[in-house]
């Protein structure tokens with residue numbers, strides 16, 4: 001592990017053993033949690049190295065996996081898209097609230113995302129998909145309906161903050177969910193692992209897909225930290241504005 005650039009002087013003495021163990025985040029907003037995204041990509045931006053819509057395993061190193069778990073340990077709640085849930089078992093600390101976004105209603109209820117802590121699991125869908133979840137067990141997973149035909153993310157974030165009491169939210173992708181949250185100005189920070197790999201292919205997702213910003217528009221980011229291990233980089237950015 002070596003330090004390239006770090007605005008937090010306290011981090012100078014950190015080693016891989018304690019990196020990201022004592023992160024600090026600003027307070028939440030009145031109408032939404034403070035939100036950070038964590039993703040791993042190849043140098044050419046791909047977030048899987050296997051089949052499209054498959055597991056993200058193999059993108060980052062074992063060090064990335066360690067930091068990935070550490071970044072999970074700070075949040076009150078985590079959010080993912082249904083394609084990410086369908087790709088593999090998704091595991092969080094048992095106390096973590098976990099939410100999955102779906103419009104199709106196709107969510108694998110046997111995934112550890114649900115079975116590890118059903119009482120803390122939430123399925124989020126628009127009204128048009130709520131009939132898929134008419135018979136959920138009373139102990140959970142629970143249903144949140146937000147939006148008519150698609151999930152309305154600003155509305156959802158207000159519910160997450162003010163009804164679930166979430167202060168710090170982690171988004172773990174995929175690129176479809178990331179793009180909507182960022183485009184609606186609902187994300188504050190991006191943690192990005194850059195794996196020293198080149199994958200190629202136009203059909204594999206990136207950290208931010210969907211429709212994207214209109215021509216000439218983009219979100220600007222301010223570098224907070226760069227750390228490295230062997231040839232892999234761990235970037236921390238503040239998403240400033242667009």
Ligand SMILES: NC(=O)c1ccc[n+]([C@@H]2O[C@H](COP(=O)([O-])OP(=O)(O)OC[C@H]3O[C@@H](n4cnc5c(N)ncnc54)[C@H](OP(=O)(O)O)[C@@H]3O)[C@@H](O)[C@H]2O)c1
Pocket residue numbers: 038039040041046047048052053054055056059080081082083084085087101102103104105106125126149150151152172173174175176177178180205209
């Ligand atoms: N390398 C990494 O760090 C990393 C991290 C996470 C994921 N991944 C990979 O990324 C891939 C998945 O990314 P993705 O972009 O295809 O999918 P995604 O963001 O995980 O999920 C997309 C799905 O979420 C639901 N959805 C999204 N927006 C919605 C809205 N506004 N209203 C209702 N439902 C909505 C839909 O589910 P339904 O289809 O059920 O309607 C949609 O198909 C997987 O291969 C995964 O392994 C990689």
